[in-house]
Amino acid sequence: MNDILALDNQICFSLYAANRAITARYRPLLTELDLTYPQYLVMLVLWERAKTGQTTRVSDLGARLRLDSGTLTPLLKRLASRELIRRERCTDDERVVTLSLTEKGTDLRAQAAQIPQKLLCGLELAPERLLALRDELNEVLKAIEAQAEEPSA
Numbered sequence: 001m002n003d004i005l006a007l008d009n010q011i012c013f014s015l016y017a018a019n020r021a022i023t024a025r026y027r028p029l030l031t032e033l034d035l036t037y038p039q040y041l042v043m044l045v046l047w048e049r050a051k052t053g054q055t056t057r058v059s060d061l062g063a064r065l066r067l068d069s070g071t072l073t074p075l076l077k078r079l080a081s082r083e084l085i086r087r088e089r090c091t092d093d094e095r096v097v098t099l100s101l102t103e104k105g106t107d108l109r110a111q112a113a114q115i116p117q118k119l120l121c122g123l124e125l126a127p128e129r130l131l132a133l134r135d136e137l138n139e140v141l142k143a144i145e146a147q148a149e150e151p152s153a
Helices: 009-029 037-050 058-064 067-081 103-112 115-122 127-149
Strands: 085-089 097-101
Touching: 009 037, 009 115, 037 058, 037 067, 037 097, 037 103, 058 067, 058 097, 067 085, 097 103
Parallel strands: none
Antiparallel strands: 085 097
16 A cells, blocks of 8 residues: 655655755865855856846845845855855845846856756766756746745635
C-alpha cells in the first residue's frame, strides 16, 4: 500500500532536496567570484537588465526574485560595499531605490558566464531534460501563484 504521508511520496520534499543539492553545487563555483547564491541571483537580474540599459528598482528586483526587502537589503549593502553595484535614491521619490552595476560588477559577468556550464558538467542528464524540468517547474510556480491570487471563498 502506498502511504500518502511517506516522505518519499512528497513533492515538496523532492523539490526541497533538489534545491539544496543544486545550491550546494553552486557554492564552490560562486566562491571563486566571492558571491553567495542569493547575491548571484541579484547579479543575474542586474546583468540581464543592464544589457537593455535599464536600471532596476529594489522593489522590482524583490518581485523578480520573490524576496522581501528585509532579505534584499543586506544582500544589496554587501554588493554595494564590494563596489559591484550602486544604490541610488530616486530624485522624484525618495522611497524608491534604484540599482545599477558598477564597472567592477559589469566585469564580473565574464567570470560568471562559465558557471552554468560548470554546474551541468558531470550531471548525467541531457540538457534538454533539464530545460524541460525548468519549464515544468515554472508552470507549477505560475499555477501556485495564480491560486494564491484568487480571492478566498
